[in-house]
Amino acid sequence: MVGAHARLATMNDPGPKTQQRPTGAAPTATSGDSAGLGRVARGGAVNMAGAVCGAALNVGLVVVVAHMFPQETAGVFFSATSVFLIVLAVANLGTSNGLVYFIARLRALGAGGQxxxxxxxxxxxxxxxxxxxxxxxALLAEPLAGLLGSQDAAAYLQVLAIFLPFAVYADAALAATRGFNDMRATVVLDKVARPAAQLALLGALAVWGGAGLLTVAWVGPYLPVAILAWWWLRRVLRVAEREETAPLPVGPKVVDARTFWAFALPRSVASIAQIGIQRxxxxxxxxxxxAAEAAVFTAATRFMVVGQFATQAIQFxxxxxxxxxxxxxDHKGAATLYQAGTAWLVCLTWPLYxxxxxxxxLLLHLFGADYAAGAGVLVVVSAAMLASSACGMGDLALTMAGRTGWNLFNNILALVVSVVVCVVLIPWIGAVGAALAWAAAVLVRNLLPLxxxxxxxxxxxxxxxxxVAVGACLVWFGLVPLxxxxxxxAGAGSLAVAMLVGGAGYAATLWRLRSVLALEGLLHRRPTAR
Incomplete structure (x- = not known):
């Protein structure tokens, strides 16, 4: 393991300085934009468009299930799909982060052929x-269903198990395309096509009946997405091969299995802990x-997921x-990018929370009158997400710096905090206790990386x-709604007025302060050195 970490460290060495970029390396920004903010901003805009669609589709999915199926059925379904997402994080083995990390670094070092x-x-x-x-x-479906309090969950879990390999492959293949700076595949397939197909299929079940097919409708789209992700990755690789003309480098830049998994496996466990915190x-x-209380908690946390789509758009x-x-x-460029990215996160997520x-x-009435009891959960979770966005992308920065061991420690500690607080508070104050546990975990995994x-x-x-971002959000989306x-x-008319007035003032503020917020790259394509 020590040798593997040594090889990871040697990949930080850029070698002898030269004025000519190695053939096949990733384009480098001009000196006027050393952090590549323009390129990142445009990539973030593409991801954000997908995030808006994905967020709307995912909220729509929960609304359909909450409205059209009994609360007990909805709770079992949400619990089973949460188990699936946790298992998906286990089976992923950290490959998604590993592929982005190594492909991007190899290209930057002129070793894209690897x-x-x-x-x-x-x-x-x-x-x-x-x-x-x-x-x-599949084999453990019945014992897990017993823990979830409903034997109906066993059939759900067995169906979900069939599609797990397709979901894992799709995640890994889409991550590889992002390593080549192609954000379109993730946006089109993962943020738009898959949730749109899920919503359409679940809507059809709600109209024509068939609660037993809920999981089939939800997980089935992973199969075509996996096939299309494979096809898209092949296209990206063909383009990369045409651009790569230098001979493959040897020596410290070579990535072998031991080096890759020394990075990926700690990140895998951290990802499991992270999805465990969420689910x-x-x-x-x-x-x-x-199950009924679980359905309320799920509905109340859907607005958190909307914000996470925006966060993920910037992170990707x-x-x-x-x-x-x-x-x-280039630590100066990395610092500039990290700070700009944090400001962008605040700009995107605080106007929601x-x-x-x-x-x-009022907002919880979208899911039905029975879900209004989750208002306390929604307030706690939203407050925690404000703090999370303000702290920036600490997890991501640690991972891209190769500090996956630190990232692992932070997420394991946060998961332990979450579970302990859940066990203590849920029997006492129900779903609000789970929300407080989640908030405590969020603070741990954001403050430690700082x-x-x-x-x-x-x-x-x-x-x-x-x-500037914090001040603008507090004025236009804090004071105006209050x-x-x-x-x-507290009616719908009041919310509409608050969002119209706040949105107009916020848009004008962002436009006026676009230079301070490094948003000009969205409007003007900067030349890159070649």
């Missing part, structure tokens, strides 16, 4: 493991309070560029842009 080899050593093992884990999930609350509420765009900058030890806190009871990044790389998220709520009440 990317195909990295794909081979990653995809074959992960598909084999996914088959084994899927079989285990264990649903499962534990189902175990300790019943920042991830390959941050890996490139850290590969060539602030009004949600003010109008929580100290670790500052100490090891000198990275920290605060900047003038951060202050005023509208006080004057017009």
């Amino acid at each position: 990317s195909l080899g990295v794909l081979r050593l990653a995809l074959r093992p992960v598909v084999a493991v996914a088959l084994l884990v899927g079989a285990a999930l 264990s609350g649903i499962v534990l509420v189902a175990v300790l309070q019943g 765009a920042v991830q390959p560029r941050l890996a490139e900058l850290l590969a060539i030890r 602030l009004p949600v806190i003010v109008y929580a009871p 100290a670790q990044l500052h100490r090891s790389l000198g990275l920290q998220p605060l900047s003038r842009a951060w202050l 005023g509208a709520n006080a004057v017009l009440g």
